[in-house]
Amino acid sequence: xxxxxxxxxxxxxxxxxxxxxxxxxxxxxxxxxxxxxxxxxxxxxxxxxxxxxxxxxxxxxxxxxxxxxxxxxxxxxxxxxxxxxxxxxxxxxxxxxxxxxxxxxxxxxxxxxxxxxxxxxxxxxxxxxxxxxxxxxxxxxxxxxxxxxxxxxxxxxxxxxxxxxxxxxxxxxxxxxxxxxxxxxxxxxxxxxxxxxxxxxxxxxxxxxxxxxxxxxxxxxxxxxxxxxxxxxxxxxxxxxxxxxxx
Numbered sequence: 001x002x003x004x005x006x007x008x009x010x011x012x013x014x015x016x017x018x019x020x021x022x023x024x025x026x027x028x029x030x031x032x033x034x035x036x037x038x039x040x041x042x043x044x045x046x047x048x049x050x051x052x053x054x055x056x057x058x059x060x061x062x063x064x065x066x067x068x069x070x071x072x073x074x075x076x077x078x079x080x081x082x083x084x085x086x087x088x089x090x091x092x093x094x095x096x097x098x099x100x101x102x103x104x105x106x107x108x109x110x111x112x113x114x115x116x117x118x119x120x121x122x123x124x125x126x127x128x129x130x131x132x133x134x135x136x137x138x139x140x141x142x143x144x145x146x147x148x149x150x151x152x153x154x155x156x157x158x159x160x161x162x163x164x165x166x167x168x169x170x171x172x173x174x175x176x177x178x179x180x181x182x183x184x185x186x187x188x189x190x191x192x193x194x195x196x197x198x199x200x201x202x203x204x205x206x207x208x209x210x211x212x213x214x215x216x217x218x219x220x221x222x223x224x225x226x227x228x229x230x231x232x233x234x235x236x237x238x239x240x241x242x243x244x245x246x247x
Contacts, residue, residue: 006065007032007169007199008053013062015052022048024223026062030169035195037202037210040220041243046203049220050171053201054086055079066169081108085167087175093157095147099138102146103129106161128164135194136160137186152183156190163194170194171201176209188212207235219243 008030015023023045030036038046051057053064055076064071071079094102107125133139136156141149146157155175162170175191176184184206191200191213204210210217210231217234219227227237234240 005032006030007034007067008201009063009065009068010053011063011065013049013052013064014060015048015057016060021223023052023059026223026225028218028225030199030201032199033195033197035191035200035202035213035215036218037204037214037216038218038220039204039207039210040226043222044220045223046220047173048223050086050173050201050203053079053171054084080165083166083168084171085162085165085169086171086173087155087158087162088173093146093154093161096145098143098145099133099149099157100129100142102157103132103160103164106164108165132160132163135163136190150180150183152179152187155179155183155187159190159194167198169199169201173203174205175202176204176206184209 006029008028010026010028013023013026013028014021026049028049038049040046048057052059053071055071055074055078059072062072066079066082066084069082071082071084074082094105097105104121104125107128129142130139133142136159138153138156138160141153146154149157159170159172159175176187179187188209191202194200202213214231216229217231218225219234219237219240221243226243227234227240
């Protein structure tokens with residue numbers, strides 16, 4: 001497979017903090033429409049990797065190509081605009097706005113200053129909001145104030161806010177932390193649904209959840225990739241067992 005076929009191609013990626021290599025010559029390739037889960041012990045470099053992809057942290061060396069365009073030199077907002085969306089561990093929603101308004105303000109209206117000033121909630125925006133609300137399971141909560149939602153629903157709303165921007169690559173950091181069993185099940189279904197027309201990278205600790213959702217699992221350890229493949233293969237890998245059980 002040539003580089004050009006991947007939605008994301010990362011090569012020789014390295015980042016050092018005070019001489020410590022947090023990411024060490026890492027190569028990672030994600031297909032179109034793939035749901036990739038990244039696992040690994042704390043300090044493996046999982047969140048740092050997402051920081052590098054979205055431009056929050058700058059690489060010391062290596063390349064990050066998204067749809068064949070180099071990202072390492074772009075500003076964060078340019079990376080977002082190119083089609084990469086990221087959700088952090090703590091939800092950042094507008095608690096005092098309704099679900100509808102939260103989704104509306106996330107619509108990429110900003111086609112210049114004048115676009116933002118003249119912005120009206122036109123039929124196409126309303127349609128987009130309703131479609132996204134359906135995807136995230138909040139269609140009947142559009143008039144609910146976001147602060148009143150359950151923990152899980154807040155997480156889904158934040159995913160919806162990213163979906164409003166129609167990203168082609170969505171990155172989620174521990175999306176089910178703090179969720180009830182039922183919310184976890186619904187989140188697994190949600191991720192499967194939204195992955196149908198985009199790629200996803202999910203960092204997760206819950207192995208049962210990983211089994212449910214992952215097309216492919218990447219195991220990171222000390223800034224490197226230790227193993228990669230289907231969950232069954234990765235779980236049986238002696239190196240992986242050693243890292244997880246040996247600590």
